Amino acid sequence: MPVVVNLDVMLARRKVRSKELAEAIGITESNLSLLKSGKVKGVRFATLAAICRYLECEPGDVLGYEPSDDDLHPDATG
Amino acid sequence: MVYYGKKLLSNRKYIVEDGYSLPAAKARICRVAGVIFLLVGALWGAATMAQALTPGWSLSCDADQGCREGADPVVLLPTGREQASVSASPAARTRLAAYAARPGVRMGLAVLAVIDEGFLIFLFVAIGLTLRRLGSRRGAALAQALPWFKRGALSAVLWAIAQPVTDSLRGMLLFPATPSGASWYFTFDLTVAGPALLLASAAYATAWALEAGVRAERDLADFV
Numbered sequence: 001m002p003v004v005v006n007l008d009v010m011l012a013r014r015k016v017r018s019k020e021l022a023e024a025i026g027i028t029e030s031n032l033s034l035l036k037s038g039k040v041k042g043v044r045f046a047t048l049a050a051i052c053r054y055l056e057c058e059p060g061d062v063l064g065y066e067p068s069d070d071d072l073h074p075d076a077t078g
Numbered sequence: 079m080v081y082y083g084k085k086l087l088s089n090r091k092y093i094v095e096d097g098y099s100l101p102a103a104k105a106r107i108c109r110v111a112g113v114i115f116l117l118v119g120a121l122w123g124a125a126t127m128a129q130a131l132t133p134g135w136s137l138s139c140d141a142d143q144g145c146r147e148g149a150d151p152v153v154l155l156p157t158g159r160e161q162a163s164v165s166a167s168p169a170a171r172t173r174l175a176a177y178a179a180r181p182g183v184r185m186g187l188a189v190l191a192v193i194d195e196g197f198l199i200f201l202f203v204a205i206g207l208t209l210r211r212l213g214s215r216r217g218a219a220l221a222q223a224l225p226w227f228k229r230g231a232l233s234a235v236l237w238a239i240a241q242p243v244t245d246s247l248r249g250m251l252l253f254p255a256t257p258s259g260a261s262w263y264f265t266f267d268l269t270v271a272g273p274a275l276l277l278a279s280a281a282y283a284t285a286w287a288l289e290a291g292v293r294a295e296r297d298l299a300d301f302v
Contacts, residue, residue: 027302
């Protein structure tokens with residue numbers, strides 16, 4: 001699923017450290033690390049909203065999409 | 079289940095700790111209880127093998143006379159009229175013993191004993207393994223225990239269904255050697271099979287619901 005997480009880019013732009021963001025939005029650093037590396041199945045709207053609020057950005061700044069035909073039939077690939 | 083297990087085991091250190099592990103004292107009690115269930119299952123299995131090899135085998139122990147084993151095929155007859163009529167006549171008793179010793183009859187009784195007790199033995203083993211896993215010190219104790227709980231509950235359901243069938247077949251198998259002669263025989267004691275089936279079904283449904291809950295929780299745990 002080519003949804004890419006650009007959180008590390010936004011953190012660098014805002015000059016915010018991961019630890020600071022994790023504390024500010026109330027998730028663990030390890031979970032934030034997983035989110036940054038894209039190793040999660042999904043992100044809650046509440047988490048995304050908190051990130052956007054703290055980094056003063058839009059969801060599209062944090063998440064990106066690389067088009068792929070595989071995504072038209074997601075169930076077929078399991 | 080396997081997918082979630084492997085997926086989460088590899089990621090568990092990063093995501094969430096499985097909160098379903100018991101405190102040390104309770105975990106120890108669970109492990110000990112699990113061993114007891116496994117021992118009972120093993121003893122029950124040994125007794126079933128003895129019953130399969132010797133129709134009507136029994137072992138009784140008391141403080142005064144110690145342990146005595148015996149083999150009386152009369153106890154395999156359905157309770158009531160047949161047992162009384164055979165017990166009352168030494169000739170009928172001898173005839174039943176000789177009939178039960180025939181290879182075909184013996185084999186049939188052995189198969190019925192294994193089917194009848196096999197589900198119960200498996201139930202004890204499954205509950206034992208469930209308790210052992212619940213008392214495990216590793217993470218995801220509940221998730222590891224539930225599949226065995228579910229197997230045990232399924233075994234209990236099958237036992238409740240098989241019991242009247244094996245009782246009926248055993249009766250029909252032995253009736254030719256009784257004074258009343260060969261006849262059809264069907265028995266279904268609703269007071270025994272009914273509650274057993276209800277309880278076993280409830281246990282299975284509980285296991286299924288818990289397993290679904292754990293799976294859903296683990297699925298959600300991948301969301302941050």
